[in-house]
Every structure is written in structure tokens, then in C-alpha cells.
Amino acid sequence: MVHIRGAVVAAVWAAVLAGPGAGPAAAAPLSAPGRGGPRTVLPAVRPLGDRLEPAIRYAMAHLGDPFAIGGAGPRRWDCSGLVQQAYRRAGVRLPRIAADQYRATKRIPRRSLRRGDLVFWSGNGRASGVHHVAVYLGGERYIEAPRPGFKVRVSAFSRYRPNLYGRVG
Structure with a gap:
């Protein structure tokens, strides 16, 4: 296995x-x-040439780990738990909940996305409606811990498009 x-x-x-x-x-x-x-x-x-490389490497190392509600590792994750632990490896402190993680980022437009940014899904287009977060990888792809019954995976905007974007630090 x-x-x-x-x-x-x-x-x-x-x-x-x-x-x-x-x-x-x-x-x-x-x-x-x-x-x-x-x-x-x-x-x-290829190195990112940026301080967020450890966060992306950490998240990628957990591909295939199962989703768990409230999961914050080391082998079971929910979306915000994976993001929090990944960014901790890059020396970035983020809150535990996806909506709070969005509030902790600098808002950016979609056209400004770069590897290491965070992508969010919100039912109302505002921080109060944020219900999911993932790490942007580039090329309209992101790594996420999606939902119960699924495993940490790389997904594309064509599957499930985020509607809010943020940059840490």
C-alpha cells in the first residue's frame, strides 16, 4: 500500500x-x-523561491489522507485543519476555522492568484459565509481536504470553483 x-x-x-x-x-x-x-x-x-514552499510540500505529502470533521492531523483532516498545519510549517500562524482564515488574509482578485495563496468558497460571497478553504497550486488547481467520504486531493476550478481569494502575510 x-x-x-x-x-x-x-x-x-x-x-x-x-x-x-x-x-x-x-x-x-x-x-x-x-x-x-x-x-x-x-x-x-521546481522551488517556489518563496517562503510558502514548505506549506505546499506539507499539504502535498498528505494526498490520500482521509477527511475527518474537525480533523487537524496528523493523518485525518478537514479543510481548515490541513491549511492551518501546512502553513504552520512555513512559519505562518493561521486561525483554525476557514472563515477566520479568510479574515486573516489579504483579499486579492482571482487574476492575481499565485502558488501558495488560499482559495475560499462562500455561500454569500463574504467572510461570514465561508465554508471551505484550499491551497492554490497554480494553473487553476488547488489541494483540498474536500468533505466526508473523500480524501485529500488536487482539484481544479473546473470541478468546484472558489469565489474568494486571499494571500497570507
Whole structure:
């Protein structure tokens, strides 16, 4: 099971690093034959050149972890618990609840999004209606702990589009 999880993480990292529209060739190879059978080959990681890289790495390391209401780790998460713990690794203190996390960010327009920003969903378009948060990865993709019955995953705006955006620090 650990080998499979490693392969899944490698595949997601490859897709995230390849960028939008890069196609499958940009992500290959994910495994290569070696002594004792196939082994996972992780893609080279392009540094963000920014202090939020540890937050993104931490969140990505938890791909496939299960969702749990009120989950704040180390292996079960809700959306704001994952974000809080990830940003803690980058030295950024965030509140525990998604609406409070939104209030703790600088509001930015969608066109200004960059890797490491936070994306939020609000029923009324204001902080009082925020019910979900995720870490923006670039290329209209984000990592999230979505809801009960699902696991931490990378999703795209085409699946579930956020309507509020914030930048930490």
C-alpha cells in the first residue's frame, strides 16, 4: 500500500509541476525498472523561491489522507485543519476555522492568484459565509481536504470553483 501511495503522490506532483496543458509526456516517467522490481521515481521539484514552499510540500505529502470533521492531523483532516498545519510549517500562524482564515488574509482578485495563496468558497460571497478553504497550486488547481467520504486531493476550478481569494502575510 505504501508503494501505491508513493506512486499516486509522484503522479500528482508530476502533474502539478508540469503545469496546465503540458500533456502526459511532461509527467513521465513515474517509475522505472530496477533491481527487485519497479521503483517510484519522483519528478524534480521546481522551488517556489518563496517562503510558502514548505506549506505546499506539507499539504502535498498528505494526498490520500482521509477527511475527518474537525480533523487537524496528523493523518485525518478537514479543510481548515490541513491549511492551518501546512502553513504552520512555513512559519505562518493561521486561525483554525476557514472563515477566520479568510479574515486573516489579504483579499486579492482571482487574476492575481499565485502558488501558495488560499482559495475560499462562500455561500454569500463574504467572510461570514465561508465554508471551505484550499491551497492554490497554480494553473487553476488547488489541494483540498474536500468533505466526508473523500480524501485529500488536487482539484481544479473546473470541478468546484472558489469565489474568494486571499494571500497570507
